[in-house]
Amino acid sequence: MKSNYSPLVIALLAAMSSTAYADEKNPQKDETDIERVLITASPIKRTVLESSTPVTILSGEELDQNQAATLGDTLKSVPGVHSSYYGPVASSPIIRGLDGPRIKVVQNGLGASDASRVGPDHQVSTETSTATQIEVLRGPATLLYGSGAIGGVVNVVDNRLPTQRQEGVSGEVFAQYDNVADAKTLSTDLNAGSGDFAFHIDGYTRKTDDYKIPVPADIDEDGGSTTLTNSDIDASGYNLGAGWITDDMRVAFSYGHMDSDYGLPGEEGVFIKLNQDRYQGVVDWNNLDGFIQAVHWQNAYTDYEHSEIEGAEIGTTFKNESIESRLWAEHAPVYGWKGIVGLHYNHSDFEAIGEEAFTPPTKTDSIAAFLMEEKKVGSLLWQVGTRVEQSTHDVDNDFFTALSSSNSVSFDDKDYDAVSGSAGVVWSINDRHSLAFNYAYSQRAPSASEIYAYGPHIGSGTYEVGGGFELSNNAGQYSVVQSNESMDKEVSNNLDLTYRYTGDTWNANVSIFNNDISDYVFESFTDLVISDGAFISSADYENQVAVSGEPDDEADGLPVVLFAQQDARLYGYEAQVDWHLNDDWRLEVFTDYTRAKLDSGGNVPRIPPMRVGSSVHYEYGNWHTEVEVIRNAKQDKIADNETSTKGYTMLSASANYYLDLGDVDMTIYIKGDNLTDQEGRVHSSYLKDEAPLPGRSVSLGVRARF
Incomplete structure (x- = not known):
């Protein structure tokens, strides 16, 4: 269905000119400002330059340039x-x-509480078009966010919880x-206030058709649809x-x-219908007298x-119904150490209902206590922390009644x-150079879907069999039985070393990391396939198809x-260099x-x-242009039963024109x-052989701030 947003946009812009509150922000901000933005995902106020762990913040014009329909695509050009x-x-x-249950996606500091950590086909329930800042914490961030953040955190920040008077x-x-894809996107964000009261409203709509592709969708086909x-x-x-x-x-x-x-x-005629309601609240008590100087309380209830x-x-x-609460207090310095101590509670009631449900209904509760401290000693800023967490999975065993061994399955x-x-x-070696080192020891409890x-x-x-089961082979006849052994916790020992340089004409950021994980949970291919409810070898299945044809199920x-x-x-490593050649030209390189x-x-x-990627930026008057090239190498370091993926190069370009309308x-x-x-196929995608990236696209847009 065609949509025309022009009348609505014109009406909104007209309303702005008569009621707008002046915004002094210059869209063409200094590129180094981003390193001085506070990390809201950290309860201890610090900037990127003050963090011992690698952090990337997208905000302002940089966020505008990278903004896409999904969180993953918005961040896909961020190193690491x-x-x-x-x-x-x-x-x-x-x-x-690392992805899935090892990466925590949070909205204003609390979990998104969707189903995206369970399956790759599930949408992340955050919206980038109304975000004001997106923070990426690379490496373990379990101290504040729990064992589900053993690989990192992405915090999407917006204005829905007002932070200041206006x-x-x-x-x-x-x-x-x-x-x-004939894609149309419209979003609005309004903030108002009077005295001590502040209000916010935002909204968005996005509608697309099937997107165009440069080659047939199936990698093995020579011809086919161009969408x-x-x-x-x-x-x-x-x-x-x-x-x-x-x-x-x-x-x-x-x-x-x-x-x-x-x-x-890849699944013709299959679509997902999603809805979510989310309530979030925060209470901050600041400037307290005594040992406790401030208290903060965050709460969220999500019905997904x-x-x-x-x-x-x-x-x-x-379905996922969740409650999350975090309470922490800032204390006065003790022998030079300042920091926070807090409690964190999380409850999730998750269930999958239907013939294709592959995980049982499970209630998960976790409670934790955490401590984070830092101390400045000369040019050294020391940062330490610890967290103790207990979690419980309560599974509904009725889900397993369909198993042939149901009488023996009871968790x-x-x-x-x-x-x-x-x-x-x-x-802080001097005003320009700094070196950061961090060691993190983290434990992660297996998720309910990984076990059950x-x-x-x-x-x-795939046909998934959780770690709470094992495959039994009786004279070539395979069956699933409950395992006598429980899955162990993952244990991560992660080392990060980061060098940062901030100069007059160029900036650099280089990180190297090593993460040793004991009892790493992964999906191991068994060389078996499912056929009419039974497990048979892939060779036998191919012979079966050759004789009887493709199955209906x-x-x-x-x-x-x-x-x-x-x-x-x-x-591995991440590296990024920005070089201001002069007032008009800037070169950026990353790998x-x-x-x-x-x-x-x-x-x-x-x-x-x-x-490896590179971009050239040119600014002249009210114009800002950019040309970017990113090369994704071939991936041939693959697991058993995994196929390699060809490399590809993507070229993009943009031109922005800024207007000052009072x-x-x-x-x-x-x-x-x-x-x-x-043709570009994402190696980390389950659909890489069935869903190439979109072909050539041109987008037109307008953004007005007032």
Whole structure:
């Protein structure tokens, strides 16, 4: 369906000119300002330069330039961060080769609480078009966020919880059209206040058709459609917030709702219908007298549901109802050490209902205490912390009644005690050079899906068997039985070394890391496939298909994977250099690489390849232009039963024109992606052989801030 946003945009811009509150922000900000922005994901106020762990912050013009429909695509050019890419909607971040239950996605500091950590075909329930800042913490961040952050954290920050007083009205309107999928996006963000009260409202809508592709979707086909079937989107959402803010106290509350209907590429006729309601609140007590100087309390309640629909029938419905609360206090310095101490509680009631449900209903509760401290000694800033966490999985055993061995399957509640700690130091060598080192010891309790999964997971194209089971072989007849051994905790020993240089004309940031993980959980291919409810060898299945033809049941032929544990090592680097050639020209170069090996031999599956990128920026008057080239190398360091992926190069270019309309700062832009119409397949994607990246695209947009 065609949409025309022009009248709405014009009306909104007209309203701005009469009621707008002046915004002094210059869109063409200094590139080094980003390193002085506070990291809101850290409870101890610090900037990027003061962090012993690698951090990247996208905000302002840099966020505008990288903004995409999904969180994964928005961050895909950040060093060390890749995208899982399950089509244009379900695309979540991969940090240093780790994703899923090892990466915590949070909204304003608290978990997104969706189903994206369970399956790659599930959308991350955050919206980038209304975000003001996105923070990426690379490496373990378990001290504040729990064992689910053993690989890193992505914090999406917006204005739904007002942080400061203001008089009058300010805000933003954004509209974009992209020809690759006839995509239309519109978002608005309004903030108002009077006295000690502040208010916020935002909303967005996004609608696309199937996107165009430069080659046939199936890698083995020579001809076919020039669009990717079932890659369309119809999404919308809004957030309401209010706050009472004084010099010593802040109380803020928000409500948000989102709806999203999107297709699953590779599964013709299958689409997901998603909705979520989220309530979030915060209370800050500041400037307290005595040993406790400030107290902060964050709370969130999320009600999430999505249904996977085939034709007119619902195949599976996923529900997740969660409550999260974090309370912490800032204390006065003790022998020069300042910091925070706190408690963190999380409850999740997750269930999958339907014929294709592959995980049982599970209630998970966790409670933790944490401590984070830092001390400045000369040119050294020392940072230490620890966290003690207990989590419990309470599984509904009725789910397993379909098993032939159902009489012997009964899981007791599983309790895990996880201890994490870190120690780091930032050495400010002088005003330009700094060196940061951090060691983190982290433990992660296996997720419920890693333990209890049993059934066809259409999204990943596998038949999953959790680590709570094992495959029994009786004279060539395979069956699934409950394992006598429990899955162990993952234990990570991670080392980070980061060099930072901030100069007059150029800046550099280089990080190297080594992460040794004991009892690393991964999906091990078994060389078995599912056929009419039975497990047979892949060779026998191929012979069966040759004789009888392709089966009608979409689960038949899925490879059987078993969640296994082995020791693993992940190591690599990220590097980025910005060079201001003169007042008009700037050059940026970046590269990243992650190598992931199992100690017993072989490679960890779906690890992104090495990447090298460069961009040239030119500013003249009100114009800002950019040309970017990113090379993704071939990935041939692959796991058993995994295929290699060819390398590809993406060329993009953009031009922005800035207009000062008094109380309104407007940006009009044109942007082209994949200008050479190259075939690109994301190695970390489960759909890499069925869903190439979009072909050549041109987008037009306007953004107005007032």
